[in-house]
Amino acid sequence: MSASVLYDAPGPRGKALNLVYSAVALAALAWVAWIVYSKFDSTGQWEADKWTPFLESQTWENFLIPGLIGTLSAFAVGAVLAVAFGFVFAVGRLSQSRFISVPSAVVVEFFRAIPMLLLMMFIYFMQQPLGLDTSVFWAVVLGLMLYNGSVLAEVIRAGVNALPKGQSEAGVAIGLSPGQVMRTILLPQAVRAMLPAIIAQLVVLLKDTALGYILAYSELLNQINKLDGNFDNLIPAALVVALIYIALNTILGLVANFVEARTRRVGHTAGPVGHAEDPNVQTATAAGMPGGNA
Amino acid sequence: MKFKKIAAAVGALALAGSLAACGGGDDTGSDAGGDKIKIGIKFDQPGLGFKEADGSYSGFDVDMATYIAEGLGYEEDQIEFVEAVSANRETFLKDGTVDMILATYSITDERKAEVDFAGPYYVAGQDILVAADNTDITGPKTLDGKKLCSVTGSTPAENIKENYSKGVQLQEFDTYSKCITAIEGGQLDAMTTDDIILAGYAQQDPGKFKIVGAPFSEENYGVGLPKGSEDRDKINDLIEQSFEDGAWEKAFNDNLGESGYELPEPPTVDRY
Amino acid sequence: MDLISESGSAILTSFGLTLRLAFFSGIFSLLLGVVLATFRVSPVPVLRWVGAAVVYTLRNTPLTLVMFFTLFGLSYQLGVSFDKELLYRNNFWLAVLALSVYTSTFVCEVLRSGINTVPLGQAEAARAIGLTFTQNLRLIVLPQALRSVINPLASVLIAMTKNTTVAVTIGVTTATFVNEASGQMKALMERNSDQILLIFIIFAAGFMILTLPIGFIAGWASKRFAVIR
Numbered sequence: 052m053s054a055s056v057l058y059d060a061p062g063p064r065g066k067a068l069n070l071v072y073s074a075v076a077l078a079a080l081a082w083v084a085w086i087v088y089s090k091f092d093s094t095g096q097w098e099a100d101k102w103t104p105f106l107e108s109q110t111w112e113n114f115l116i117p118g119l120i121g122t123l124s125a126f127a128v129g130a131v132l133a134v135a136f137g138f139v140f141a142v143g144r145l146s147q148s149r150f151i152s153v154p155s156a157v158v159v160e161f162f163r164a165i166p167m168l169l170l171m172m173f174i175y176f177m178q179q180p181l182g183l184d185t186s187v188f189w190a191v192v193l194g195l196m197l198y199n200g201s202v203l204a205e206v207i208r209a210g211v212n213a214l215p216k217g218q219s220e221a222g223v224a225i226g227l228s229p230g231q232v233m234r235t236i237l238l239p240q241a242v243r244a245m246l247p248a249i250i251a252q253l254v255v256l257l258k259d260t261a262l263g264y265i266l267a268y269s270e271l272l273n274q275i276n277k278l279d280g281n282f283d284n285l286i287p288a289a290l291v292v293a294l295i296y297i298a299l300n301t302i303l304g305l306v307a308n309f310v311e312a313r314t315r316r317v318g319h320t321a322g323p324v325g326h327a328e329d330p331n332v333q334t335a336t337a338a339g340m341p342g343g344n345a
Numbered sequence: 346m347k348f349k350k351i352a353a354a355v356g357a358l359a360l361a362g363s364l365a366a367c368g369g370g371d372d373t374g375s376d377a378g379g380d381k382i383k384i385g386i387k388f389d390q391p392g393l394g395f396k397e398a399d400g401s402y403s404g405f406d407v408d409m410a411t412y413i414a415e416g417l418g419y420e421e422d423q424i425e426f427v428e429a430v431s432a433n434r435e436t437f438l439k440d441g442t443v444d445m446i447l448a449t450y451s452i453t454d455e456r457k458a459e460v461d462f463a464g465p466y467y468v469a470g471q472d473i474l475v476a477a478d479n480t481d482i483t484g485p486k487t488l489d490g491k492k493l494c495s496v497t498g499s500t501p502a503e504n505i506k507e508n509y510s511k512g513v514q515l516q517e518f519d520t521y522s523k524c525i526t527a528i529e530g531g532q533l534d535a536m537t538t539d540d541i542i543l544a545g546y547a548q549q550d551p552g553k554f555k556i557v558g559a560p561f562s563e564e565n566y567g568v569g570l571p572k573g574s575e576d577r578d579k580i581n582d583l584i585e586q587s588f589e590d591g592a593w594e595k596a597f598n599d600n601l602g603e604s605g606y607e608l609p610e611p612p613t614v615d616r617y
Numbered sequence: 618m619d620l621i622s623e624s625g626s627a628i629l630t631s632f633g634l635t636l637r638l639a640f641f642s643g644i645f646s647l648l649l650g651v652v653l654a655t656f657r658v659s660p661v662p663v664l665r666w667v668g669a670a671v672v673y674t675l676r677n678t679p680l681t682l683v684m685f686f687t688l689f690g691l692s693y694q695l696g697v698s699f700d701k702e703l704l705y706r707n708n709f710w711l712a713v714l715a716l717s718v719y720t721s722t723f724v725c726e727v728l729r730s731g732i733n734t735v736p737l738g739q740a741e742a743a744r745a746i747g748l749t750f751t752q753n754l755r756l757i758v759l760p761q762a763l764r765s766v767i768n769p770l771a772s773v774l775i776a777m778t779k780n781t782t783v784a785v786t787i788g789v790t791t792a793t794f795v796n797e798a799s800g801q802m803k804a805l806m807e808r809n810s811d812q813i814l815l816i817f818i819i820f821a822a823g824f825m826i827l828t829l830p831i832g833f834i835a836g837w838a839s840k841r842f843a844v845i846r
């Protein structure tokens with residue numbers, strides 16, 4: 052533990068005081084834990100038959116694994132589409148032609164301003180009037196794509212803008228077209244610099260698949276209902292699903308940390324690495340309330 | 346045999362993965378004649394159409410569906426049950442996802458324009474379920490100030506609020522099961538939907554709940570079929586046969602017999 | 618415009634509810650966020666751990682699930698109730714609680730990054746003149762940190778305003794049982810399947826009206842209160 056700049060290294064009196072505070076905090080924690088435990092106990096939440104289903108392979112085969120597949124498939128398809136959407140609209144917004152950059156900006160700003168749940172509901176209800184079969188999967192995935200893709204577009208754009216001007220000037224000087232400059236010089240560097248922020252946004256996307264629950268898409272949270280229907284164990288099922296989510300996000304967070312450490316070490320970019328310096332990017336990711344990335 | 350369980354779970358994952366990979370494909374495993382009947386049922390309605398944890402199916406609708414399918418000449422292993430949630434019942438019949446539907450499917454004129462119905466095989470009515478020791482809720486007009494639970498997007502609760510008890514407090518959940526949890530815990534007072542659906546929940550915990558028993562609407566549950574189905578007359582015959590040979594009563598008693606809810610008279614089949 | 622004459626007042630009522638959800642959740646999440654941030658930088662190790670654990674758990678749990686636990690766990694199992702008689706009041710405050718607690722972890726992290734922008738010398742000078750940890754934080758560090766994170770904080774509040782739509786999980790309504798925006802939009806779309814685009818545009822515009830001022834005010838305030846160094 053490195054000493055914080057906010058307080059002096061505690062002396063004997065400070066150490067004693069810290070011990071007292073720690074003891075009080077621990078006592079408060081224990082008290083809360085005991086209340087939760089005993090209340091859950093009195094309503095029978097610890098009864099074995101609410102928990103033993105999770106030891107049965109059937110429960111995993113019939114409920115949790117299908118739910119996990121639902122969550123992960125929406126995540127995978129949504130992530131791929133969102134990244135693609137992000138690239139297209141980042142490049143569009145950086146275009147020198149106003150006919151491209153202005154509409155791109157409008158699209159990106161619009162989808163960032165609308166609650167994702169409303170987007171998903173809109174797509175869900177819009178399918179039938181358009182003559183399509185109503186698919187809740189695509190409502191969820193397209194909602195994920197439009198919002199997270201718009202956030203990613205801003206992340207990528209900020210990455211390109213953070214590169215030194217000399218990079219694109221040098222490209223133009225050796226006779227590359229604007230498209231070639233973007234493709235071969237700016238984007239590769241911007242993506243490398245922004246990779247941690249991009250992965251952080253994917254953690255957000257993973258969490259947002261849970262909105263599919265509200266549309267009755269068969270993902271992890273919906274399995275809580277099914278488990279509850281079978282075993283009458285709403286709270287235990289919700290706790291197990293919460294643990295699965297935390298584990299999934301932890302894995303993604305570790306990937307993000309690993310990538311961040313790598314980009315820092317390799318450092319093949321001309322621009323500043325990482326995103327904390329750029330207020331735009333900070334704003335973009337904060338808007339999505341990223342989770343997971345430590 | 347922990348290893349076996351894990352292996353089974355991994356196997357299920359791999360199977361699901363390969364299914365997703367080949368984009369549906371045909372039914373894995375063997376179906377000699379290839380002649381299966383696909384029946385849409387509810388998977389989450391205890392006592393009516395329910396998928397058990399071990400993958401088997403139970404309920405009144407399931408037993409009636411099996412009876413009808415067998416009457417049409419299918420063996421039990423030729424029946425494939427498909428989950429039909431309320432919103433996609435018409436779609437499933439139109440696009441051939443299922444051959445017929447028994448899923449608390451009310452016969453209405455709007456639906457008749459899109460699909461055909463055999464039956465009705467049961468007449469349900471909107472009713473109220475309360476905790477067994479509740480004495481002050483006796484019907485839809487006694488709900489003023491009470492906390493009434495219903496399922497999102499369902500009209501029964503609005504019906505009560507508009508026509509019977511204006512002062513009722515509404516709580517909407519996405520499953521009836523949550524309503525039951527809340528009534529059991531005393532946070533909510535009552536829930537409302539078709540009486541036979543309520544009976545399915547009362548059956549799960551005999552003695553904990555009761556159904557008020559004053560139905561105030563009429564829902565004719567029919568067998569949904571694709572428009573112009575040739576099996577309709579045959580199915581109508583089978584439904585009438587089930588009333589006479591005791592199969593209908595048995596299906597009810599096996600699934601809902603302990604709910605404290607009485608079996609009504611069988612309905613008259615409507616050969617429109 | 619039949620839709621407006623029939624449902625116009627219900628739409629306004631539902632946005633009023635959304636606004637109230639956002640208003641109270643905003644205030645409580647800022648307060649809770651400051652408390653959590655204080656925990657995370659405090660000299661007491663146990664408090665630091667508690668702060669870190671709370672932030673980590675909540676940031677990795679979907680808000681939908683947090684709402685779920687607030688109603689079925691906190692209220693139904695642990696008996697936390699804001700109003701025993703009136704359902705809508707209890708549900709409203711439970712939703713505010715869930716949103717505040719969830720959002721406070723994001724406020725906490727923004728504040729922590731703000732604390733990092735305060736030059737080391739400031740905190741050291743404060744210690745040199747004998748200020749304690751709480752005095753240091755309250756008088757020197759937090760005022761500067763807050764002023765430097767106005768924009769990211771506004772982003773968190775905008776996201777929180779949009780997140781009020783998830784309150785549909787709990788079933789938040791007014792006294793007359795009008796849903797908040799997402800529940801109301803869903804109900805309208807179910808009833809008017811021929812006007813889905815129009816309904817969406819109305820609700821999208823509503824959210825822009827709610828969130829744009831937050832951005833403008835933040836933009837103005839971050840200039841007005843900028844820390845000049």
